[in-house]
Each structure stands twice: as C-alpha cells, then as structure tokens.
Amino acid sequence: MRSLTIRHVTTYRYRHPVAFGEHRMMLRPRDSHDQRVIEVSLEINPAPSSLRYEQDDFGNHIAIAEFAGVATELSFASIVSLEHSPDDALHPGLDDAAAIFPVDYGDDEMTDLAHCIRRHDIGTDDAVAQWARRFLPVDGQIPALELLTRLSQGIHDGFLYRRREAKGVQPPAETLQLGHGSCRDFALLLIDAARSLGLAARFVSGYLATMPDVAPTEAHGATHAWAQIYLPGTGWIDFDPTSGNVGKGSLVTVAVVRDPDQATPLHGTFVGSRSDTLGMEVHVSVTPHGSVTT
Template identity: 35%
Template sequence: MTRLTIRHETHYRYEKPVGFGPHRLLVRPRDSHATRIVRASLSFSPAGQTRWLYDALGNCVCMLMPEGQSRELSIISELVIERFPASLSALRIENPRTAMPIVYDRCDRLVLDPFIDPATDDPDGALLDWVRDQVARPDETALDLVLRLNASIRAQFAYTERPEGDARSPAHTIAMGSGACRDLAWLMVESLRRLGYAARFVTGYLYSPALSDIRGAGATHAWCEVFLPDLGWTEFDPTNGLAESSALIPVAVSRTPEEASPIGGSILGDPGLASLTVRVDVRPADPVKAAA
C-alpha cells in the first residue's frame, strides 16, 4: 500500500473580466479495491455551485458553475489517497483465450465493443504498418504482446512535454518519433484496437520519487488500460514502460482523449489575452495528518 497526497492547481487568467459557463471537472478518483480516498477537498474562485455525479463509464464528475465575472478562475483539488495496485500475475497458458489472436467471452464482448473499435483513421497505413512490425509470432500470449508493445513505445519514442493541446493522431506521433504522455498513450490504445484488444484512455496522476527517471511527473498524466482475459482491465504506461504500478493514480477512463480532459468548460465574453497554469504535486502523505 502507498499513501500519497495530491495537490492539483489550475489557474486561468484573462486580460478582461469574463462570465463563466458550466465546467466539468475530472479530478477525483473513484474509491475501489485499488484506490481508497482518505480525504478530499475542492476549492475554487470565484464562488459557484457544484453538483457531483457518475458518468456512463463510472468516472466521478464534478459539475461546477462559477458565478459572476472575474479576470481569473482558480480550481484547487487536494487529496490524500491509499493506493493498492494489483500484482501483474502471469496468464494461464493453457487458456486459449490468452493467446493471440485475442478472444473475449461473448458477454464481455457486448460491453467491450466500443473500446475495440478504432476511433481514428489511418489513411496512409502508417499506423497499421507500425503495428504489424510489433507482432512477433501468432502464438504469443496476450499479456506478453501488450508488455512488449508498452516497452517498445517507451524505447522507440522520445518524450516531449506539451502542456496544452489535444492528443496527436497515432500516425502523427509515429511520423514525429516523439510525443507527450497523452500522445504515447493514444498510440498504444489505437494500436491495440487494431489487433482486436479492448483498450481505453486513462488520465490521472503520477508519483515520481526523488531521483527517479519517471517521465511526466509534475502534471496530469495519461496512460492505457487493456482488458485481458483472466486479468480484467490492466494498466500500462508506455511513457515510462510501467505496468500495474503504484506510481499510476487513475482518475478517469474514456474511449478517446477528448472525453478525459481533467477540466473543461466555457467562458462568456471577450477575454483578451488568456493564460493557463497547471501544477500537480504528488508526494508521500504525512501519516499523522492523513489520519486526522
């Protein structure tokens, strides 16, 4: 078990006062066997109304409606959590469903279909060519293939920080040979879908101990979940080559990156020049404070 404190600060600043439309926040993990929330608080300025709900994928969503006008919007989420990652046990080789090509039970397939169908086009076949190069042999176990793909992306693509902007298409990431965590996660998701796997995009936080070589700390992070027979939804982080690691703290899952933005909303009026600052700090929790 790992106990951590998480502080996620988001500050929007505008040259001119603006009004605000509804904002959708994905900043709180859902309690589960793998993550327990010890304490949580959410503060924001200007004042407003909040409403909490679970979306269709079970993500914990806060709907925030800031009131009045302001030249800035500040949202601060503070958490103390306990993380219980599952051990990544080997699949049973005698189970034919664990080998390539991947085969899901009929009942599972009904739920998994939206996560198997690719969400991007590949008009020049660049992604398909790259995926084919990653397939070693047809009898490889599903887990071995996913682990190898996870490691290949870590080794083949340079990591680049890009605080803003949508995830690039997988073909674009392949052409660039580099990407931010959301680009590399999306490349893995769409690659696995083309091999028949159910995969989904995950956003959350990353714990990086001092002197570690983990990439992507200090901001929100993105990785991939894959549904595997005998294991269920399993976490893989191609940015760092991690699998089912306590360093990964999931907050939200989605079919596409656009659906998993930590904070989204609208403003009313002309803001003039605008800026966005995001800071994320993840560190070991003080046992005394966490228990209070």
C-alpha cells in the same frame, strides 16, 4: 500500502474582468481495490453560484460549477487524500486461454468490449496497424502480455517524449510520423495499435506519483495518461508507454474512458475576447505520509 495527498491547482488569468460559463472537473480519483479515497476538498475562487456532482457512463466522478459575476482570475484547487496499494505481483490471473495471442473474447465480453475495440480515422494505409504488426513473431505464437509489453516498450524506446501544453491529442498516425509526443499521444498510439490487433483498449487519465526511496515531505507529481488493455481471465491491465512500465505502481487513476476527449481534467468557457486571456498555470504536488498497515 501508502498514504498520499495530491494537490492539483489550476489558475486562469485574464486581462480584463470576464464572465464564466459552466466548468466541468474530472479531478477526484476513482475508488477501487488498489486505491481508496479518504478525503476530498475542492476550493474554487471566485466561489461558484452552484456546484453539483455526478458520475458519467464510465463511473468517473465529475464536478460541475456555474458562476455569476465577473473576475480577472479563476482558480480550482483539488486536494485529495487516498490510500494507494497497487499489487506488486504482475497479473497472476493470466490463464492458458488468455495467455496466447490472438485472444478469444467470449460473447458476453464482446457485448461490453466492442466500443473499446472500434477504431476511428484509420486512414488508407493504416500506418498504425502496419507498425503494430512489426511486433508479432514471424512464425510461432506469442503470449498476449508479452506482445502488449513489446508494443508499450516500443513506444518508450522509439519515440521522443515532448510535453505539450496545447489541448487535445495527436492522431496516432501523426505521432508515428513525427516520432514524438506527450503521454496522451503515446497512450492513444498504444490504444489504437492494440485495437488494430483486435484487443479491447481504453484511455486512462490520472496522476504520476513517483516516490523516491527516502520519501521527502513532498514528492514530485504530475498529471498523466496511459492505457488499459483487456485480457480474458485477467481483466484490464495498465500499460504506460511513456515509461514502458506495466502495472499501476506509480499511477493514480482518476478517469477511465473510451477516447481521450472524454477525460479532460478541467473544461469550461468564459465570456470575452480571445485577447483577454493571459494564460493558465497548473501545479501538481504529491505528498507521501509513510506506509499504512491494515
């Protein structure tokens, strides 16, 4: 187990004073068996006229701010301290029934998982499904975990990573055609490929907390996106196609959703012209505090 402090600062700047509409923030990590939030602070400047908190249908934490007055700058600073303890053992719960592809979801599971299997914008040639089937053996069976690992590794090895500042996510077929994308694009490609094979998959957003062997006072961190895929007898398994890794070793989960547009870290509006916008800056840092024993 390790203790981390994640500082995520977003600043918007404008040429002239503008008024601000409602802003929704998904910045607080989820509490689970492998990560526990200890302390949270949210600093907003200028201060909002109201700030409330709620949880969405997926159990993600949302902060909603409303503003009065005008300003040329708006900043959000989220500071979170948490304990992070991902299991080093890779999914020991995989049993024989879940191990071989195709997997069989029970009726009760299908009731809850159907929305994570349904696909969108498939296209006439269904290029994603054709690509995914390349990873199936010509004859014989394949363990489901091995198949999914092949898919994730196939994205890592076969596509060029490009950081994109633009909002939104590329359609999976476009990522296939272009041969490059961001972590969000790779996550969605893996999700759609898994769904094309009848597997339940969902989108995850959060932080990449990569720690060197000798931890400095501050380590590099970044916002990140990856996929979770459900296998009977095991549950949701994390796959990061950007790195090709399986499991949550360096991943801090903030939001788990069906589709990427439901996991925007920060979304809001302003009253003014498009030319008033000078830009946005985002800074993420992760500070380790050594091991924590229980």
